[in-house]
Amino acid sequence: MSTLMISSSTHSYQVVIKKGLRTQLKDHLDKKYAKVLVITDSKVGPLYLDEVINAFPEDVEVSHSIVSAGEASKSMEQYSNLLNACITNQLDRNSLIIGLGGGMVGDLSGFVASTYLRGVDFLQMPTSILAHDSSVGGKVAINHKQGKNLIGCFYSPIQVIYDTETLQTLPVEEIRSGYGEVVKHALLSDMSWCEQLLVEDLSALSYQQLEDHLTLGIQVKAEVVEQDEKEHGVRRHLNLGHTLAHAMEAELGYGEITHGEAVAIGIWFAMKISEDSFKVSLPTKSYVQWLIKNEYPIDTLLKVNPEKLVNRMRWDKKTIDNNIHFVLLEAVGSPTVEKISETKLHQYLNDFVEEVSQIDKRN
Amino acid sequence: MSTLMISSSTHSYQVVIKKGLRTQLKDHLDKKYAKVLVITDSKVGPLYLDEVINAFPEDVEVSHSIVSAGEASKSMEQYSNLLNACITNQLDRNSLIIGLGGGMVGDLSGFVASTYLRGVDFLQMPTSILAHDSSVGGKVAINHKQGKNLIGCFYSPIQVIYDTETLQTLPVEEIRSGYGEVVKHALLSDMSWCEQLLVEDLSALSYQQLEDHLTLGIQVKAEVVEQDEKEHGVRRHLNLGHTLAHAMEAELGYGEITHGEAVAIGIWFAMKISEDSFKVSLPTKSYVQWLIKNEYPIDTLLKVNPEKLVNRMRWDKKTIDNNIHFVLLEAVGSPTVEKISETKLHQYLNDFVEEVSQIDKRN
Structure with missing residues (x-):
């Protein structure tokens, strides 16, 4: 297991890298959340979503949203849909949003977390090697038809939980x-x-x-x-x-x-x-x-x-x-x-x- | 003239309060901008927009967007339209967005500024007394049909220019x-x-x-x-x-x-x-x-x-x-x-x- 501490302008956070972490979330979360929303995509969801949901104790209300895999989901429309999901699931300021997936899911779910109720806790669970890059550094964003990442924020996660086992399914x-x-x-x-x-x-x-x-x-x-x-x-x-x-x-x-x-x-x-x-x-x-x-x-x-x-x-x-x-x-x-x-x-x-x-x- | 310095978590900024400031912008801006977008509403625009535009030197490209007066403009749709306006007017990271109006305009234009290219400079020009409250403290947001200000950020302006003369037209x-x-x-x-x-x-x-x-x-x-x-x-x-x-x-x-x-x-x-x-x-x-x-x-x-x-x-x-x-x-x-x-x-x-x-x- 590797553990790194990253300092952002607002807070420091841990990146934990290890095989099998997705099923051990409760051992790695510092804080107890009453409500959690897991955002994932149509490729990663079928593989790992259930395991992540089951990794929480039963008294935690875990909801989820699945977006279509692919860069096209980093859209204003999908962003708006996910904010609706936050509201429908009654997430409050003490709730947690998890981005389970590659860079697209991280960027999109991070932007949702950064702007819902002016910012709720955001946890990244990267499932691609490429996301080692995007999950650190606090850049979250969606695309505009005129260009990539034109709409976004700087918003660092509270933690990055990197399960190397999820990389085995990568093409x-x-x-x-x-x-x-x-x-x-x-x-x-x-x-x-x-x-x-x-x-x-x-x-x-x-x-x-x-x-x-x-x-x-x-x-x-x-x-x-x-x-x-x-x-x-x-x-x-x-x-x-x-x-x-x-x-x-x-x-x-x-x-x-x-x-x-x-x-x-x-x-x-x-x-x-x-x-x-x-x-x-x-x-x-x-x-x-x-x-x-x-x-x-x-x-x-x-x-x-x-x-x-x-x-x-x-x-x-x-x-x-x-x-x-x-x-x-x-x-x-x-x-x-x-x-x-x-x-x-x-x-x-x-x-x-x-x-x-x-x-x-x-x- | 009153001048206050406000410390936010990211930077300090000045609030200048004085009669007639809207026509004296160039004496109060610390930085030279090549491109400026002024966002205002259908009540304030007809009264003061031209004077604000004319307050810039001729070599500054000043564009504008006018939204309907009233709380209904703090919507996802209007937010998206204004981001389109930023792109159409080719605002870059060194551009300035001005919110000229009351609290609605401040909240909406501030949220646009906070998320366009992950944040561009934002100047508040409040034209209501109520906005003395909302223009300080860094809360920017739009509404959701489920509630006010559910979507937003903390994002402080680079300056607040408060022209008390604009308050004379208030009902x-x-x-x-x-x-x-x-x-x-x-x-x-x-x-x-x-x-x-x-x-x-x-x-x-x-x-x-x-x-x-x-x-x-x-x-x-x-x-x-x-x-x-x-x-x-x-x-x-x-x-x-x-x-x-x-x-x-x-x-x-x-x-x-x-x-x-x-x-x-x-x-x-x-x-x-x-x-x-x-x-x-x-x-x-x-x-x-x-x-x-x-x-x-x-x-x-x-x-x-x-x-x-x-x-x-x-x-x-x-x-x-x-x-x-x-x-x-x-x-x-x-x-x-x-x-x-x-x-x-x-x-x-x-x-x-x-x-x-x-x-x-x-x-």
């Missing part, structure tokens, strides 16, 4: 997706962890390895957000790989590639730009081998028009004087934000597409 | 409404202020008096919320008069009596209970004379069924073992929360209705 692309953020955390922090990670076969991880990787990833994330919760400075480093990833996701249409797989491709691109910009050597070769060995869908990049990607990237972050802000690595563990001109970016992207297509042909 | 019932909260703040704090206030004729106040009363009222509110922003303790004292007021408002249907007028009647009731419970003498006689002189609609109480009021009060705050929690006064400036049994409350209310009906007949 392979979701494991890859989660490890897109895990490898990002490794690259942002520590060369020796990177070296260990980049030899791993993601289809053969033990529970202990999962627990270790999630713990290390959360530690990196926590160190950054504790310094800069509201993203005025260093928190922007967590966007490593995300500028290209967001552009690819938007251009392909959400659901065509998982977020973390897109990030993994975006990181490769950021490593290439970093090596050229700073004339440094990064573990790019072993990184690419790792992507290939674990069957990251690198060919997806070839399905989108580079011109359109540059256009999307231009709007991803605030563009000043035609310069796009990019998170780059001066070394493993030394991220920095640099401005790249649009002309230069075109050139980098064309070279990158060429390299990806060569590698794709060979594999 | 008389809105002046009375505002003074319902002013007199509450006086009773919660200071006997000599109470004595001064309880001889005032509300139809003949000078700008200087308005400025003084708003300043004193905000000081009282600020001292309480600085100690207990999230309402776990002393902030509950601000509910003086509100238990009966909420019940009356709900039973009459919103809009049949202004909030502050209902509070003024509720305070009278709380004073009666206080005198009986603590065997103390409060300035109840001069308070009632003040209500009558200023034509508070005390007869409204006689339009509602006392049984139904008790039922409503039972649900207003958490009821424990059939005891209703009431804010009472041990003395002027010494509020406390006491449990009153339902039986006792029936008796108090019947006596109160009898007294009000006697006074009503005489006037």
Whole structure:
């Protein structure tokens, strides 16, 4: 079992990571709640909802809401429905809302908890590897048709209960997706962890390895957000790989590639730009081998028009004087934000597409 | 001009109170914004919106949204529309949202500001006396059909700019409404202020008096919320008069009596209970004379069924073992929360209705 303490601007909270935690909730909750609402989705609910409900003593009134799996549920409509559920189930200020699921469920249920009665206690139970990223740092949100996460708050959970056993049901692309953020955390922090990670076969991880990787990833994330919760400075480093990833996701249409797989491709691109910009050597070769060995869908990049990607990237972050802000690595563990001109970016992207297509042909 | 500094859990902000401020915004804003959205309502907009827009330098892009005047605009639908307006006007993280209006506009626009891009700067420009109460303390919210303010956040403005000149267009019932909260703040704090206030004729106040009363009222509110922003303790004292007021408002249907007028009647009731419970003498006689002189609609109480009021009060705050929690006064400036049994409350209310009906007949 791993236990981490995270400091947010409002309070400190514990992240507990262990196999089988979903059935042991009462041993881990600090407070007794009379009413609990569990929010989950149509994929996770059938697998784990009953076990979570049964983990509460009989005198606790546990209600639940199941939303459709998929990013489309992070909508104003679903948000409003869930607030209705809070009211129908007569949740009061001393009630608890649990988000049982991946990042979508965490973001949506966290936003509900943050705004129902001006904020009730919120407990995250992540069931994906990717959610190791989103469950820490206090960002909760829903989407708007004009963009992801445009409506939300900063609202930290009272606890994160991470049952690694729930990760065993993840489809392979979701494991890859989660490890897109895990490898990002490794690259942002520590060369020796990177070296260990980049030899791993993601289809053969033990529970202990999962627990270790999630713990290390959360530690990196926590160190950054504790310094800069509201993203005025260093928190922007967590966007490593995300500028290209967001552009690819938007251009392909959400659901065509998982977020973390897109990030993994975006990181490769950021490593290439970093090596050229700073004339440094990064573990790019072993990184690419790792992507290939674990069957990251690198060919997806070839399905989108580079011109359109540059256009999307231009709007991803605030563009000043035609310069796009990019998170780059001066070394493993030394991220920095640099401005790249649009002309230069075109050139980098064309070279990158060429390299990806060569590698794709060979594999 | 009065200037107060308020400390919230996230930052400190200034409240500036002065005649004519709406046209002098640029002298009072600490920061330069490229984009501003002014949210106002259909009553206040026609009077002051142009002047506020024109108060910005020409290079600032100022857009606006006008919602229908009245509590019904604090809805999920209007909230969603305003978020669309933020996006349509391309507000970014460095933009400013201004709430120009009374409490409804402040609550609604503040909730939009608190959740658009996880929070953008929010400036309050109250145009009612009642809003001296709601513009300080960081509570922002919308209503649900099941109850007022069920959906919201704690989110403090970056500044409150209070132009007393905008109060001159208030209808008389809105002046009375505002003074319902002013007199509450006086009773919660200071006997000599109470004595001064309880001889005032509300139809003949000078700008200087308005400025003084708003300043004193905000000081009282600020001292309480600085100690207990999230309402776990002393902030509950601000509910003086509100238990009966909420019940009356709900039973009459919103809009049949202004909030502050209902509070003024509720305070009278709380004073009666206080005198009986603590065997103390409060300035109840001069308070009632003040209500009558200023034509508070005390007869409204006689339009509602006392049984139904008790039922409503039972649900207003958490009821424990059939005891209703009431804010009472041990003395002027010494509020406390006491449990009153339902039986006792029936008796108090019947006596109160009898007294009000006697006074009503005489006037």
